[in-house]
Amino acid sequence: MHGYWLEQNKINGHYIPLSISPDDFRRLVPELAKMGFVGANVTIPHKLSALEIATKVSDRAQLIGAANTLTFGVDGEIFADNTDGYGFITNIKTVCRDWAASDGPSLVLGAGGAARAVLSALLDDGAPQILITNRTRSKADSLKRDFGDRISVIDWADISKNLYALNTLINTTSLGMVGKDKMDLDLTNLSSQTLVTDIVYTPLETELLKIASRKGCRTVDGLGMLIYQGIPGFEKWFGKTPIVTPELREILLK
Ligand code: NAP
Numbered sequence: 716m717h718g719y720w721l722e723q724n725k726i727n728g729h730y731i732p733l734s735i736s737p738d739d740f741r742r743l744v745p746e747l748a749k750m751g752f753v754g755a756n757v758t759i760p761h762k763l764s765a766l767e768i769a770t771k772v773s774d775r776a777q778l779i780g781a782a783n784t785l786t787f788g789v790d791g792e793i794f795a796d797n798t799d800g801y802g803f804i805t806n807i808k809t810v811c812r813d814w815a816a817s818d819g820p821s822l823v824l825g826a827g828g829a830a831r832a833v834l835s836a837l838l839d840d841g842a843p844q845i846l847i848t849n850r851t852r853s854k855a856d857s858l859k860r861d862f863g864d865r866i867s868v869i870d871w872a873d874i875s876k877n878l879y880a881l882n883t884l885i886n887t888t889s890l891g892m893v894g895k896d897k898m899d900l901d902l903t904n905l906s907s908q909t910l911v912t913d914i915v916y917t918p919l920e921t922e923l924l925k926i927a928s929r930k931g932c933r934t935v936d937g938l939g940m941l942i943y944q945g946i947p948g949f950e951k952w953f954g955k956t957p958i959v960t961p962e963l964r965e966i967l968l969k
Pocket of ligand 1 (some may be wrong): 725799802821825827828830851854888889890892896915916938940941944
């Protein structure tokens with residue numbers, strides 16, 4: 716993705732994978748700037764450490780409690796941001812231009828790291844009420860404490876009772892992902908008016924999205940979230956806004 720954008724913008728650069736152990740993260744990441752890197756994306760298990768080594772943190776990364784994008788400045792400055800929520804909401808709005816989180820209640824499945832980014836983006840977009848449910852209920856309760864009054868926690872066993880009048884249903888669990896457990900929910904009560912999105916993108920059309928499509932719901936897959944979360948970092952590193960094209964999606968799908 717970044718290689719495509721670098722080429723499109725005629726920037727002489729590279730985006731490369733680096734594997735760093737948690738023990739070395741704090742020591743090695745600041746060294747990257749000295750080696751000419753302008754920034755980095757960080758993923759599990761480093762998202763919290765990335766926040767901790769930063770000299771400056773964006774409000775959204777602070778609220779989410781994790782960073783996925785680092786930008787190296789002069790004199791050892793490290794700016795930490797979290798662009799997952801931006802990617803999540805921009806993806807939906809690009810696919811369904813008339814959708815807004817403010818149109819009605821949402822139900823979020825899952826309370827892991829990605830759920831935090833999704834919650835912050837939904838709240839930012841004016842969601843009036845967000846139901847959240849997680850297999851381990853205590854984690855959902857902790858999200859309610861962090862994100863406030865517009866969040867209500869429901870039991871995992873009560874999902875089907877709460878599907879009637881949703882504006883948006885979002886899967887942020889790893890259920891349905893290749894190699895993970897199957898999504899096994901009773902979606903009988905899902906309304907065709909609900910927009911259903913899955914942040915899992917392998918497979919691209921998850922079981923949840925298949926069922927939702929059959930019920931006449933609008934669906935949005937998770938690949939766009941991955942693509943759009945890359946935009947703010949690229950802009951900050953290179954001063955250019957990268958374009959998302961159908962060709963880019965095709966390249967990623969291959
Ligand atoms: P995480 O922090 O490990 O959270 C995993 C979540 O899945 C937890 O809520 C966990 O519930 C739930 N879960 C796992 N197995 C389950 C099962 N058998 N039954 C019910 N719930 C189960 O992971 P994450 O970082 O939030 O990522 C979650 C998924 O989103 C991954 O598949 C990841 O690839 C995807 N993702 C996609 C994007 C994108 O750009 N599209 C971005 C970030 C993440 P418990 O708390 O009960 O364990």
